[in-house]
Amino acid sequence: xxxxxxxxxxxxxxxxxxxxxxxxxxxxxxxxxxxxxxxxxxxxxxxxxxxxxxxxxxxxxxxxxxxxxxxxxxxxxxxxxxxxxxxxxxxxxxxxxxxxxxxxxxxxxxxxxxxxxxxxxxxxxxxxxxxxxxxxxxxxxxxxxxxxxxxxxxxxxxxxxxxxxxxxxxxxxxxxxxxxxxxxxxxxxxxxxxxxxxxxxxxxxxxxxxxxxxxxxxxxxxxxxxxxxxxxxxxxxxxxxxxxxxxxxxxxxxxxxxxxxxxxxxxxxxxxxxxxxxxxxxxxxxxxxxxxxxxxxxxxxxxxxxxxxxxxxxxxxxxxxx
Numbered sequence: 118x119x120x121x122x123x124x125x126x127x128x129x130x131x132x133x134x135x136x137x138x139x140x141x142x143x144x145x146x147x148x149x150x151x152x153x154x155x156x157x158x159x160x161x162x163x164x165x166x167x168x169x170x171x172x173x174x175x176x177x178x179x180x181x182x183x184x185x186x187x188x189x190x191x192x193x194x195x196x197x198x199x200x201x202x203x204x205x206x207x208x209x210x211x212x213x214x215x216x217x218x219x220x221x222x223x224x225x226x227x228x229x230x231x232x233x234x235x236x237x238x239x240x241x242x243x244x245x246x247x248x249x250x251x252x253x254x255x256x257x258x259x260x261x262x263x264x265x266x267x268x269x270x271x272x273x274x275x276x277x278x279x280x281x282x283x284x285x286x287x288x289x290x291x292x293x294x295x296x297x298x299x300x301x302x303x304x305x306x307x308x309x310x311x312x313x314x315x316x317x318x319x320x321x322x323x324x325x326x327x328x329x330x331x332x333x334x335x336x337x338x339x340x341x342x343x344x345x346x347x348x349x350x351x352x353x354x355x356x357x358x359x360x361x362x363x364x365x366x367x368x369x370x371x372x373x374x375x376x377x378x379x380x381x382x383x384x385x386x387x388x389x390x391x392x393x394x395x396x397x398x399x400x401x402x403x404x405x406x407x408x409x410x411x412x413x414x415x416x417x418x419x420x421x422x423x424x425x426x427x428x429x430x431x432x433x434x435x436x437x438x439x
Contacts, residue, residue, distance in 0.1 A: 120298045122384050124273045128249075128290035129262040138290060139230070141253040142283065146227040148179045149189040156193055157224035162201075164194045180254050188234045196225045232284035232293070240281055240292075244274040249292065251283070263292065268385065272296050298384055307392035313382060315395070321378050325385070329378050334370075341367050 130138060152171045161167045168190050175186045200220070203209060210216040239252040247270075250259045265273070276296035284291055312324035322328045341363055348360040386393050 120380065120384060120387070122272060122276070122296045122298060122380055124265070124269050124277075124294050124296055126263045126265040126270070126273065126292050126294065128292060129264060130290055134258060134261055135290070137253045137255045137258055138251075138283070139285070140255065142231070142233055142285060143229045144179045144181060144254050145185060145189050145233045146229055146231050148175045148181055148186070149193050149227045149231075150225075151175070151178075152190050152193040153196065153225040153227070156197060162194060162197045164191055167194060182239070182252060184236060184238050185233075185252065188236070192227075192234065193225065196227075200225065230285040232282040234280045234282055235292075236280050240283075242274075242277070244270070272298070272384065272388070298387065307390060310392045310394040311382065311386050311389075312394045320374065321382065323382060323385075334374060337370075338367060 128138075152167060152175065155171050156162060156167050159170060161170065168187065171190055172186055175181055175189060176183070181189065204212075204217065204221055209220045235251065241250045243249065246260075247264065248260045248262050250257060251261055252258075273294055273296060276298050277294050278297040279295050281295070282293040284293065310324075314322045320329045320334070345360045345363050348356040348363070382393060
């Protein structure tokens with residue numbers, strides 16, 4: 118079994134490097150948007166077919182290298198595949214509805230600073246110096262510094278596989294890398310354990326001193342609940358539909374947060390050969406006596422989901438503690 122972990126490292130480019138990275142992302146996304154228009158007009162969604170129609174033009178007009186041009190085309194095809202799946206699954210309403218018709222009748226458009234995939238021909242890592250050498254429209258740019266948490270950088274150096282994504286978010290530059298970690302041999306008697314306490318203020322706190330704060334998440338949940346309550350009181354058909362959508366969005370967010378936190382704990386346990394000792398929360402909703410404003414928060418967080426996702430497996434030294 119292979120565990121996939123996404124590691125995000127922060128780039129520390131100089132002002133000159135920033136201008137080059139901005140020009141590169143802009144060119145790649147403009148090219149992808151143009152390819153999306155061609156795909157829409159010609160009703161072409163397959164990578165090879167779209168490449169025949171757009172590859173040469175993208176290289177000549179935007180000055181992209183061979184690998185960057187192919188990634189821009191593939192990104193376009195992937196976007197249309199995702200859109201088709203969302204339409205098929207009813208994310209935009211039923212076929213024939215106004216929203217479904219509007220979305221299906223529009224081409225895909227990419228933001229100027231949307232993420233751009235990089236493979237090993239376009240990006241190389243110098244982990245000892247904590248720098249990367251990255252392809253840009255202005256040529257190969259070397260010695261771009263990066264930083265991150267020590268544990269994440271160690272995982273990145275040992276287990277990175279495949280492509281990485283370059284993106285700009287809030288004026289900051291990041292590389293998103295995928296790491297693939299093979300499951301360690303079953304160890305029924307680990308030498309030590311990572312203790313994990315689950316909570317609301319801190320979603321998870323480990324005995325290593327690492328905490329995952331829930332403050333920002335809880336503020337978002339309060340806003341979502343207030344909006345759903347307002348929509349439910351309104352009582353119209355569209356309001357009920359929107360309330361249902363927001364409820365599903367919160368459930369998906371909670372699931373995603375639990376998944377990411379649990380995966381990091383499992384990976385750290387596997388890396389260090391330790392087991393995981395989880396706090397027993399069975400019956401917490403019956404035992405706890407929170408004040409009225411806190412009851413919704415306590416009763417709506419899926420502790421059981423977090424617990425299950427933290428299980429490394431039947432032979433990985435997992436145990437519970439009261």
